[in-house]
Amino acid sequence: MNNIKKAFIKIGFIYFLIPILLLSTYFSAKIYYMNIRNETNLIKTKIIDLKSIINLNLQNKVNLLNTVSDKIKSSDNVNINEILKTTYEFYKADIEYIFFADKSGQLYIYPEISIPKNFNFKDKKWYKYALKEEFSLTNSYADIEKTKIVITISKAVFNENKKLIGVLAFDLKYDNLLKILKTFNLKENENLYIINNDGEVIFNNSNVKKMNDLIKKGLINDFGSIKENGKTFYYAKINNIYLVYQFDDKNIIKKAFIRSISYFLSFLIIIFIILYLLKRYLIKEVISPINALSKIIKDFTLNLNKQKFEGFILPTSNLQEINEISISYSKLLSSVTASITNLKMLNNQLKLMYSTNEKINKTFYNFLSLINQIDNENLNIDEYFKSVLEHLILHIKEAKYGSMSILKDNKWEYIAAVGHDINILKSLNIPVNNFDFSDFYEAVKIITYNEIFEIDKENIDTEIYNSLKKATKKFEYAMLYSSKLEGCLLLISLETPDEKGFSNESKKIFKAYANLAKIFLNKKFEMTKIENIYFKFAEKLASIAEGHDDITGKHIYRVGEISAFIAEKMGYDKNFINKIRKFAPLHDIGKVYIPYEILTKKDKLTDEEWEEMKNHPLYSKKLLSGDDYFKEALNIALYHHENCDGSGYPFGLKCDQIPIEALIVKVADIYDALRDDRPYKKAFSHEKTVQIILKGDNRTMPEHFLPEILKLFEKHNKEINNIWEKINKFGGDINEFKI
Known part of the structure; x- marks a missing residue:
């Protein structure tokens, strides 16, 4: 041993x-x-x-x-x-x-x-x-x-x-x-x-x-x-x-x-x-057994034959001890084999449980992600509804296609779709009054493809029906949910090509996501009300500020629409364009703090009066600072008199220091000021105004503007003239914020 x-x-x-x-x-x-x-x-x-x-x-x-x-x-x-x-x-x-x-x-x-x-x-x-x-x-x-x-x-x-x-x-x-x-x-x-x-x-x-x-x-x-x-x-x-x-x-x-x-x-x-x-x-499991077996083998070294036993070569003899070792090892091996089989089965069960838990966790995480996005004020309905649909299709195994729409003012408007042709759906003018959704208000309803289009065929004309059918991907069953909101109806549809339809678990998940969409839409409605109150107040102040030389009150609307047009041509998103349209009319809001006798003076201002007039961008901070909602409005009011060559006021900034929204409104403001009658000047024609902005005169120079904006102005000046003429003829009004 x-x-x-x-x-x-x-x-x-x-x-x-x-x-x-x-x-x-x-x-x-x-x-x-x-x-x-x-x-x-x-x-x-x-x-x-x-x-x-x-x-x-x-x-x-x-x-x-x-x-x-x-x-x-x-x-x-x-x-x-x-x-x-x-x-x-x-x-x-x-x-x-x-x-x-x-x-x-x-x-x-x-x-x-x-x-x-x-x-x-x-x-x-x-x-x-x-x-x-x-x-x-x-x-x-x-x-x-x-x-x-x-x-x-x-x-x-x-x-x-x-x-x-x-x-x-x-x-x-x-x-x-x-x-x-x-x-x-x-x-x-x-x-x-x-x-x-x-x-x-x-x-x-x-x-x-x-x-x-x-x-x-x-x-x-x-x-x-x-x-x-x-x-x-x-x-x-x-x-x-x-x-x-x-x-x-x-x-x-x-x-x-x-x-x-x-x-x-x-x-x-x-x-x-x-x-x-x-x-x-080794001492317990190897050395001692080997020595014991060695002693037995030494006693029976003659006439021993080796044979294979359960994959191992074991010594055999007529001795009971060796046979018992072989029999015990065989039983042990069988027991171990059975244990391994049981462990494999248990391991497979654990893997299945892990896979299920992982799927549940992923669904829960994505659901929380959508909840967090509800407070994102910059997220529009199209983006959020599209995200909801994608998550539904990801987590409901039967679902392959879907759509979300809003029914308002007898108009059926598709907001988002997955699998269907959203461009065609958005272009359809489907009347709403003929449809009845009362049987699945705040509830989930399962309906077949044929049943849906039989209802459509009865309630809409043939041309719209054919376009609707062309834009819709073929499915077996649709899972519908509708909810009445303030002044509209939210309709969500999820479709599957599976003949078995949707499970009860899928219906619960569908309703949970539908409630998220409803909460998001309600929040957007509330935000719209607040934004309109905000802006209506500011709009009144802007009208007061411009009232001395804008008798018709059209100047602020023309500047807003022309600024939005330029922003659109520059490739900015709808949210930014909408802010430009709403906030451009507030560009001279600081004038409410300028003495009335200076604002209405028809003669040339004295140096002291001109210096006071030049302070009106700074005065805008009194009304617009301290509120993130008016961030772009403050930038416009504070910097729209700055020039790209540094010759402007109040800070003498250059192009790269001036916010883009102020640079856009600057062009629109100068264009409208040149076109309009003022107490101290006569109106210029569109052609003369374009010439002054592009070539310059004794006050306005091309170097004052961002070159990119100047090129767009030159390219689209006729369209800008059409906007100006339309508002000047028919009047203007700041539209309510649209969802």
């Missing part, structure tokens, strides 16, 4: 233990390096993400600097205080102070603060650095007590002759950068710095004021790393500043080493447990 035991131990050591130990060592080392690499890649990703966010915020502020600089140098008589005030009011969420220091020593600042008499801004870093670089980033305090830290971004302003006008600067709120930093969850011993080219720390999460020279000299590339005193500094260049991220290498190495050692020890423990269990198993 001892010889056999030693042989098994030797085999286990040579062929099992040593290779496993080597593999454990290899995989532990691999885990060690993989952990270091993963931690390093995570840090690189962190700094790249942070760079993108800070770069975006910084670029927005640089763009704002450039915009305000352009306004300051646009004229010698520009009102700097007004420019600073307007900019601050619009961007005060990000800016603590905005100030401009001209070359004569005058300092303009908003909001106004008390400045010490001995204050010399020319000694300040924000002033000196701005003269050297395209823009400068420094830090300072926003108060005398030095309790409120700000980051100052500044830029030198030069005139067309490259002569210095002054330096423009913003004090950016320090807390905004702290909020960005918090999202990156810096760990212990990790620090973040923003430094300029002089090594000055502009921003950090510690109290460091200056980076040492060794680190500063190492910042030579746009992205890289520096090692110093066991710490690694990753950095990324953003224009003329650096973002530096510092962490301790020792912590990463220690963490990776501990993890790899823990894996290695786990492997060893598992190996020794396995070896111990294997040893016990």
Whole structure:
């Protein structure tokens, strides 16, 4: 027995233990390096993400600097205080102070603060650095007590002759950068710095004021790393500043080493447990029986014949012990075979249960998905009904085709269909009054293909009947559901080519999805009411704003319809086109805050009056801001006087900064203003108006418009004229929102 035991131990050591130990060592080392690499890649990703966010915020502020600089140098008589005030009011969420220091020593600042008499801004870093670089980033305090830290971004302003006008600067709120930093969850011993080219720390999460020279000299590339005193500094260049991220290498190495050692020890423990269990198993189940059998075989070595038993060659003899071993093994094998068969059957049952549960889970998940879409205000009925039908066909095994329609005002309107020709169905003008759906209100009804078309044949004319039959896919049974809603009837039909029809389970699923469609439609009706109330109120305000020079009240409707026409030709979806049509009439709603005597003045406005008139886009914020529903309306009212070349007002934005809805309405507004009689001008003909917009005059230039819109205007100007003439002749009214 001892010889056999030693042989098994030797085999286990040579062929099992040593290779496993080597593999454990290899995989532990691999885990060690993989952990270091993963931690390093995570840090690189962190700094790249942070760079993108800070770069975006910084670029927005640089763009704002450039915009305000352009306004300051646009004229010698520009009102700097007004420019600073307007900019601050619009961007005060990000800016603590905005100030401009001209070359004569005058300092303009908003909001106004008390400045010490001995204050010399020319000694300040924000002033000196701005003269050297395209823009400068420094830090300072926003108060005398030095309790409120700000980051100052500044830029030198030069005139067309490259002569210095002054330096423009913003004090950016320090807390905004702290909020960005918090999202990156810096760990212990990790620090973040923003430094300029002089090594000055502009921003950090510690109290460091200056980076040492060794680190500063190492910042030579746009992205890289520096090692110093066991710490690694990753950095990324953003224009003329650096973002530096510092962490301790020792912590990463220690963490990776501990993890790899823990894996290695786990492997060893598992190996020794396995070896111990294997040893016990071999002694009990193999070595001892073999020795017992060996003793028996030794006693009966002569005249033994081998024979196959249940797939195994077993020793046989007249000895009862050997025969009992063979018989016992045979019984054991039969028992094991039976157990395996039972386990296979059980496994098949489990697979079937799993498949059924998976299908139920998928159905439930898709049902929840449709419920979540009910609150999506931008989802139209066509899309939602199509989605409901697709889910029904997916989860009701018998179903292959289906349709959903709304019956209203004696008109049968198909909304969505699967398997049928929806284009033909939508084109049919089917009268509703002849049909009776009362026998399946809020209930499910099963009906055959022939029964449906017999009813249709009795109630509609031959031409419509033939078109309906042509558009409908042949089926055996249809499952119908109808529901009375506010002013209409919802009808849902699901069809199957299966002669067995629909199961009771399918009917329950069908009714559940039908209820979803009904809830969605009811919600759309309620939203429509609210939207109409919203808009009717705004429409009245727009009429008041335009009443002084739009006696007929047609201007706002013409602008709305022409704007919607242009948006349609640009390829925008129905939802956007509808918003343009509804909100374009509100473009001058801010005029309700302009004094009446300015609005009705027939003579040329004074400079002060003109400046007040130019404020009406800003006044629109008082009426339209704070409500997401009026987001596009606010964009139109606020920016429709901006020009693509930056010569417009109130902000002097250029094309890529102006919302597309404002660019569209701008063309429609100018076209209508030129065509219409006003107290201060006579109406132009369509041809003259087109010439002015495309070629320009002393006020309007082609450069003011988006080139794409200008091309569409030129191509479709005759259609635009037809819209204008129709509304001018017959009047206009903003239609109710349609579902």
